[in-house]
Amino acid sequence: EAQVTQNPRYLITVTGKKLTVTCSQNMNHEYMSWYRQDPGLGLRQIYYSMNVEVTDKGDVPEGYKVSRKEKRNFPLILESPSPNQTSLYFCASSLSGGSSGANVLTFGAGSRLTVL
């Protein structure tokens, strides 16, 4: 089944304890991206990647890192989490980043992160 898989789905951690949220897709997609969803603010893009070793900032990149060493994986790293990073996080992928109608964004199920 074609899908985007995120882990963990739920995580409670403490301020300053480094964590990684993994994202993997099995569709050979070039484009991958991370979003956070907060009440009243909607979904906002954190980082995106056009292909292996190519990453760029979205609208809210502060406090996050990403890497794209393999095509299928795009982990989100919080080096020193803070309470304002408590949020629902989504990973998504598409075939490429162009304007083609084939570039439907497919989303993972989400990861709910709480930072105490």
Add this chain to the structure above:
Amino acid sequence: KQEVTQIPAALSVPEGENLVLNCSFTDSAIYNLQWFRQDPGKGLTSLLLIQSSQREQTSGRLNASLDKSSGRSTLYIAASQPGDSATYLCAVRRRYQKVTFGTGTKLQVIP
């Protein structure tokens, strides 16, 4: 900076009604616009994608239109059903591959 607005924020309709959801964006230099639905506590399900060169797309009871020059898209839902109750989001893919979402319209279809 691209801004995407969805009005109304919430909508309640009786079952069987046809309805229109609106999405407005400020920068017309877009690659495509995609409509999603999100059920409570769940991820996003893609409904329709309209390329920048297209005017509309249809899937079953759903029809999405795009008017780039005026910065508007609409999602038309025909013969609404209780199962259509969800939050509907539009997302604009713009230059440099960034994606901007609207804040959504929460739809309730009353049996």
